[in-house]
Amino acid sequence: xxxxxxxLEGPGELSAVGKMDKTYGLSACERDTLIAFSNSCHAxxxxxxxxxxxxxxRARNKFVEFRDGPDKSCADEKDNNEFVELADIDKVKWIGxxxxxxxxxxxxKTCSSTPAxxxxxxxxxxxxTWSKSHLPEIVRLIGSAKERIDIAMxxxxxxxxGDALKLAIDRGVKVRFIYHKAQAKQRLPLADRKGxxxxxxxxxxxxxxxxxxxxxxHHKFVIIDGPLDADLKSATTAAVATGSGNWTSGAAxxxxxxxxxxxGYPSIAFAYQHEFNTxxxxxxxxxxxxTLPYAAVAALDPTSFPKNAAATAxxxxxxxxxxxxxxxxxxxxxxxxxxxxxxxxxxxxxxxxASGHLRSRRVAEALLAAVKAKPSLxxxxxxxxxxxxSSGYDSSIKSKVASCLKAATTDARREHCNESGRYFSYIxxxxxxxxxxxxxxxxxxxxxxxxxxxxxxxxxxxxxxxIDDKTLITGSYNLxxxxxxxxxxNTLILRSSDPRFASIIQAFKKNFEQIWETDxxxxxxxxxxxxxxxxxxxxxxxxxxxxDREQVESLKxxxxxxxxxxxxxxxxxxxxxxxxxxxxxxxxxx
Numbered sequence: 001x002x003x004x005x006x007x008l009e010g011p012g013e014l015s016a017v018g019k020m021d022k023t024y025g026l027s028a029c030e031r032d033t034l035i036a037f038s039n040s041c042h043a044x045x046x047x048x049x050x051x052x053x054x055x056x057x058r059a060r061n062k063f064v065e066f067r068d069g070p071d072k073s074c075a076d077e078k079d080n081n082e083f084v085e086l087a088d089i090d091k092v093k094w095i096g097x098x099x100x101x102x103x104x105x106x107x108x109k110t111c112s113s114t115p116a117x118x119x120x121x122x123x124x125x126x127x128x129t130w131s132k133s134h135l136p137e138i139v140r141l142i143g144s145a146k147e148r149i150d151i152a153m154x155x156x157x158x159x160x161x162g163d164a165l166k167l168a169i170d171r172g173v174k175v176r177f178i179y180h181k182a183q184a185k186q187r188l189p190l191a192d193r194k195g196x197x198x199x200x201x202x203x204x205x206x207x208x209x210x211x212x213x214x215x216x217x218h219h220k221f222v223i224i225d226g227p228l229d230a231d232l233k234s235a236t237t238a239a240v241a242t243g244s245g246n247w248t249s250g251a252a253x254x255x256x257x258x259x260x261x262x263x264g265y266p267s268i269a270f271a272y273q274h275e276f277n278t279x280x281x282x283x284x285x286x287x288x289x290x291t292l293p294y295a296a297v298a299a300l301d302p303t304s305f306p307k308n309a310a311a312t313a314x315x316x317x318x319x320x321x322x323x324x325x326x327x328x329x330x331x332x333x334x335x336x337x338x339x340x341x342x343x344x345x346x347x348x349x350x351x352x353x354a355s356g357h358l359r360s361r362r363v364a365e366a367l368l369a370a371v372k373a374k375p376s377l378x379x380x381x382x383x384x385x386x387x388x389x390s391s392g393y394d395s396s397i398k399s400k401v402a403s404c405l406k407a408a409t410t411d412a413r414r415e416h417c418n419e420s421g422r423y424f425s426y427i428x429x430x431x432x433x434x435x436x437x438x439x440x441x442x443x444x445x446x447x448x449x450x451x452x453x454x455x456x457x458x459x460x461x462x463x464x465x466x467i468d469d470k471t472l473i474t475g476s477y478n479l480x481x482x483x484x485x486x487x488x489x490n491t492l493i494l495r496s497s498d499p500r501f502a503s504i505i506q507a508f509k510k511n512f513e514q515i516w517e518t519d520x521x522x523x524x525x526x527x528x529x530x531x532x533x534x535x536x537x538x539x540x541x542x543x544x545x546x547x548d549r550e551q552v553e554s555l556k557x558x559x560x561x562x563x564x565x566x567x568x569x570x571x572x573x574x575x576x577x578x579x580x581x582x583x584x585x586x587x588x589x590x
Contacts, residue, residue, distance in 0.1 A: 022086065022087065023086075024086050024090075024097050024100045024101050024104065025101045025104075026086070026100075026101060026104035026105070027108075028118065028119075029107070029118060029236065030104040030105065030107050030108060031086060031104060032118070032119065032236060032264060032266075033104075033107040033232060033233070033236050033266075034086070034089075034100070034103055034104040034106075034107060035083050035084070035085070035086070035089075035306075036232060036235070036236060036266040036267070036306035037107070037232060037306065038063075038067065038083045038089060038103075038306075039067070039082055039083055039267075039306040039307040039308070040232075040304055040305060040306040040307070041074040041075060041303055041304040042230060042232075042304055043063070043064070043067070044064060044074070045060050045061065045064055048060035048063060048064070052102070052103075052105075052106040053102070053103050053106060054102070055095070055099065055103075056094065058093075058094045059092070059093075059094040059095050059099065062092050062093045062094050062095070063089075063092050063095060066081055066092050067080060067081055067083070068080060069081055074303070075303035080307060082307050082308070082309045084309065084310075084497070086100055086104075089103075118236070118237060118263065118264040119263065119264035119265065119500060120239075120261070120262070120263045120264060120500070121260070121261070121262050121263075121265075121498075121500035121501060121503070121504050122137070122260065122261040122504075123258065123259070123260055123504045123507040123508065124137055124243075124245075124258065124259045124260075124261075125256075125257065125258050125507075125511045126245060126251060126252055126253065126254075126255055126256065126257040126258075127252070127253050127254050127255060127256065127257075127458070128252065128253065129253065130249070130252050130253060133245075133251075133252035133253065134241075134243070134245050134251075134252065134257065134258075134259035135158055135160065135161060135247065135252050136160075137241070137259070137261060138158075138161055138164075138222065138241065138247060139160055139161055139163075139164040141222065141224050141239055141241060141261070142161070142164040142165060142167075142168050142222075142224070143164055143167070143168070144224060144239070145168055145173045145224045145225055146173070146225055147173060147174065147225050148173060148174045148175070148176075148225060148226065149165075149168060149173055149174070149175045149176070149222065149223070149224055149225075150175075150176050150222065150223040150226055150273070150276045150280075151175070151176070151177045151178065151179075151221075151222045151223075152178045152211075152217065152219035152220075152221050152222075152275070152276055152279060152488075153177070153178070153179055153180070153219065153220055153221075153222075153246065153247060154180045154181070154216075154217060154218050154219065154220055154246055154476070155180070155181060155246035155247070155248055155251075156179065156181075156197060156246065156247040156248065157197060157247070157248045157249070158247045158248060158249065158252075161247050162200070162201075162204075165201070165204060165206065166204050169204050169205045169206065175205075175206045175207075176206070176207060176209075176276075176280060177201055177206050177207070177208045177209070178209055178210065178211055178217060178219075178276070178279050178280060178283055179197070179198055179201070179208050179209075179210060179217075179286070180210060180211070180216060180217040180218065181197065181198070182198040182208050182209070182210040182286040183210040183212075183213065183217075183284075185197075185198050185199075185286065186198075186210065186284075186286055186287065190287065190288075193287075193288055198286045198288065199288045202286065202288040202289040202292060203288075203289065205292065206292075207285075207292040207293070207294055208286040208288070209280070209283035209284060209285055209286060209294075210283060210284055210286060211279045211282070211283050211284075211488060212282070212283075212284070212326060212327055212488075213284065213326060214326045214327065215320075215326075215327055215486055215487060215488060216482075216486060216487040216488070217279070217487075217488045218476050218477075218478075218483070218487040218488060218489050219242075219275075219476050219488055219489065219490055220242060220243060220244065220245060220246055220247075220259075220476050221240060221241060221242035221272055221276075221476070221490060222240070222241050222242075223238060223239070223240050223269065223272050223273055223276060224238060224239040224240075224241075225237065225238050225239070226238045226240075226269055226272070226273040226276070227266075227269055227270055227273050227300075228297075228298070229298055229300070230300075230301075230304060232266060232306075234269070235266035235269040235270050235273075235306075236264060236266050236269075237263070237264065238263065238266075238269035238273075239261060239262070239263040240261070240262050240263075240265075240268050240269055240272045241259055241260070241261045241262075242259070242260060242272070242475055242476065242490055242492065243257065243258045243259035243260055243474060243475065243476070244257045244258050244259070244356075244461050244462050244463045244464075244474070244475070244476060245257035245258065245259050245461070251461070254458045254459075255458060255459045255460075255461040256354070256446065256458075256459070256460045256461055256462050256515055257461050257462060258462055258464060258474060258508070258511070260474065260492065260494075260504065262311070265308060265311055266305075266306045266308075267305055267306045267307055267308040267311060267313075268308070268311055268313055268492070270300060270302075270305040270306070271302075271305065271313035271315075272313060272490070273300060274299075274300040274302055274305075275313075275315050275317060275490065277297045277298070277299060277300060278299070278317060279317070279488065280296070280297055281296045281297060281299070282322050282327075308498075309495070309497065310494065310495045310496075310497045310498035310501055311492065311493070311494055311495070311498070311501065312339075312492070312493040313490065313491070313492055313493075314335055314336050314339055314475075314490070314491045314492075314493070315335070315336075315488070315489070315490050315491075316335060316336055316477070316483065316484055316485075316487060316488060316489045316490075317488055318330075318333065318335040319333045319334070319335050319484060319485060329485055331411075331412055331415075332411065332412075332415060334362060334484055335484075336477050336483075336484060336489065336491050337360050337362040337363055337479075337484050338362060339491070339493070340360075340362075340363055340366070340465065340473055340479070340491070341362045341363060341365070341366035342366075343465070343467055343471055343473060343493065344363070344366040344367060344370050344465070344467065345366060345369065345370060345373075346467065346468075346471075347370050347374070347377055347379075347467050347468055348374070348377075348468055349377065349378065349468045349469075350377065350378040350379070350380075350466075350467070350468055350469065351367065351370060351377060351378075351379045351380075351465065351466075351467050351468075352379075352380050352382075352465065352466040352467075352509065352512045352516075353367070353379075353380070353381040353382065353464075353465050353479070354382045354460065354462040354463075354464050354465075354511075354512055354515065355381075355382075355383060355384075355460075355462060355463050355464070355465075355478065355479045356383070356384045356386075356387075356459060356460055356461050356462065356463065356478055357383070357384070357386075357387060357478045357479055357480045357483075358381065358383055358387055358423070358424045358425055358428065358479050358480075359387075359422055359423055359424065359478075359479065359480035359481055359482070360424075360479045360480050360481055360483075360484065361418055361419055361422055361424070361481070363479045364424035364427065364428060367379060367381070367428060367441060368427075368428070368431055368433055368440070368441075371431070371433055371440035371441060372433035372434065372440070375433075375434050375436075375440070379440065379441045379442065380441070380442045380443075380444075380512075380516060381425075381428055381441060381442070381443040381444075382443075382444050382445075382446065382460065382512070382515060382516055382546065383425055383443070383444075383445050383446070383460060384445065384446055384457075384459050384460040384461070385445045385446055385447040385448055385449065385452055385457075385460075385552075386452040386457070386459075387423060387425045387445060388425060388445050388447070388549065388552050389423045389425060389426050390426075390553070391426060391430075393423075393426075394423070394426035394427065397421070397422060397423065400421075401417055401418065401422075404416070404417035405417045405418070419481040420481055422481065425443060425445075425549070426549070428441050428443050429441065429443040429548070429549040430549070442548075443548065443549060444516065444546045444547060444548050445460075445546070445547055445548075445549075445552055446458075446459075446460035446515070446518065446544050446545075446546060447544065447545055447546075447547045447551075447552055447555070448541065448542060448543065448544040448545070449540060449541045449542070449581075450540045450541075450556060450559050450566065451540065451566075451577070451578070451581050453581040453582055455581070455582035456541050456581075456582055456585065458544055460515070462474075462515075463475060463476065463477055463478055463479065464508055464512075466505060466508050466509050466512060469496070469505060469506070469509055470495060470496040470502075470505065471493065471494070471495055471496070471505070472492075472493070472494045472495075472501070472504065472505045472508050473491060473492070473493050474491070474492055474494075474508070475489065475490045475491035475492050476489045476490050476491075477489040477490065477491040515546065516546060517546065518544055518545055518546040519543075519544070519545035519546060520546075522545075524542070524543050524545050525545050525547070525551070525555075528542050528543075528545075528555070529555070529558065532555075532558050532559055532562050533558070533562065535589070536588075536589060537586040537587060537588050537589060538559060538562050538563045538586065538587040538588075538589060539585070539586060540559065540563075540566075540577070540581070540584070540585050540586060540587055541585040559587075562587075562589065563587035563589075564590075565577065565587060565590075566587065572590070
């Protein structure tokens with residue numbers, strides 16, 4: 001019969017050792033691994049009974065009872081209690097410092113090759129010079145890989161990242177690459193795929209696949225030495241990098257972007273590995289080097305992942321069911337938008353939004369509801385210039401929605417009317433929810449061109465929200481309906497209860513304050529206005545500025561006045577400005 005060990009220090013009391021030494025005699029790795037194990041469903045009654053844990057029946061039952069919460073289900077984590085530090089385990093009845101030390105030492109072998117204090121959390125922002133951007137960190141991460149690298153990337157074109165991948169392959173690291181743009185190249189005849197980024201990767205020995213023929217794989221994440229199966233050691237040491245930035249020169253040096261790197265967070269490593277494995281198992285081969293091996297990977301069980309109240313990863317893949325090689329939507333699921341709306345509803349002091357788009361009705365309505373419930377909220381929204389719409393365009397959208405709803409006969413159709421093709425910048429910028437004559441939300445655009453075009457746009461490409469300086473929401477997810485139902489996206493919610501995350505949240509707040517004041521003294525705007533009125537030619541593309549809706553409206557009116565060829569109703573209308581904006585960045589003064 002198994003010899004059960006009873007902790008004799010008393011029910012739920014800290015021992016003298018526990019009071020004096022809050023490390024309980026454990027290394028940082030042993031501590032972190034024990035906490036991750038305790039929050040996972042692997043720590044069940046049977047496991048805790050067995051060596052090396054050997055908890056008494058009373059101790060293990062109280063442990064599981066506390067962790068699982070009132071519903072007594074570990075898998076349903078809504079009411080689970082989380083062990084954040086070792087002292088939380090010590091509070092469980094019949095468990096004390098001796099038991100905690102014994103449980104932690106069960107991971108000594110696991111931690112033998114793990115550096116102490118291995119948790120890291122970093123934030124990177126663009127635009128920067130290449131050397132200060134997120135890309136050198138990607139090169140460093142790739143260079144640190146020992147066994148495997150899993151990449152899910154929308155766009156990649158950086159040569160130095162490519163060099164790092166080639167070196168990783170040469171030293172025997174296994175690299176898997178889910179690349180959205182391989183989808184388009186796959187449609188070309190085989191001979192025409194030569195010279196493509198996807199073919200170049202396969203020539204290195206990297207198997208390139210794309211996730212689907214019908215959705216956009218919009219992720220920008222990489223996992224370094226991620227977990228296989230329930231490999232807690234790998235999850236504890238794995239690194240995950242994610243954010244808004246693609247691996248391109250534009251993302252590094254021209255666009256407003258961000259990237260976060262987290263290492264030593266098992267819940268995050270498992271979550272991103274699960275997402276990668278799901279897409280990998282359902283992916284489609286980019287055909288170039290057909291000698292490269294492909295193998296499906298074991299599915300991970302999300303209910304067994306360790307929990308972390310300070311970090312939550314969300315994926316829009318939860319909105320789909322597989323009908324491989326396509327994905328069909330689970331109606332009416334809004335996994336990420338509803339989570340963001342719920343976080344916005346908790347705001348007490350401030351909400352700062354930096355997003356390329358604001359085309360999500362759920363998020364827009366959550367912002368409006370927040371300021372209606374608490375008029376003193378400091379709510380600021382910073383969007384890319386392409387999100388500007390006039391009052392007339394907003395009226396036409398509302399008219400179309402009304403007509404659509406009138407003809408709609410199903411919930412799906414009504415949802416389509418309310419969600420698809422919506423722009424919410426005008427509604428947000430002009431809202432007076434309390435009818436007191438004061439606009440509720442301060443909204444600005446990163447504005448840089450009379451007419452938006454990707455060929456010259458230094459985009460505001462961030463996708464983040466900072467709430468009360470305590471919560472950060474960030475990732476690849478645009479605040480849009482398309483991101484929710486037509487794309488594979490990821491979003492991280494980080495909370496300041498973890499001091500490393502608190503530092504990251506402050507870095508994002510600082511970044512927001514900087515981009516919010518782009519051209520804060522209005523010197524660029526005043527110089528532009530002078531050129532529009534007095535210069536030999538009228539600039540149609542110019543240096544970025546943070547402008548509110550009225551400033552954008554006035555600037556567009558002035559440019560149109562001085563360049564009537566832009567106006568389709570003018571006798572001098574010249575279609576080239578609309579059809580080829582990249583080649584027509586100035587308008588000669590007539």
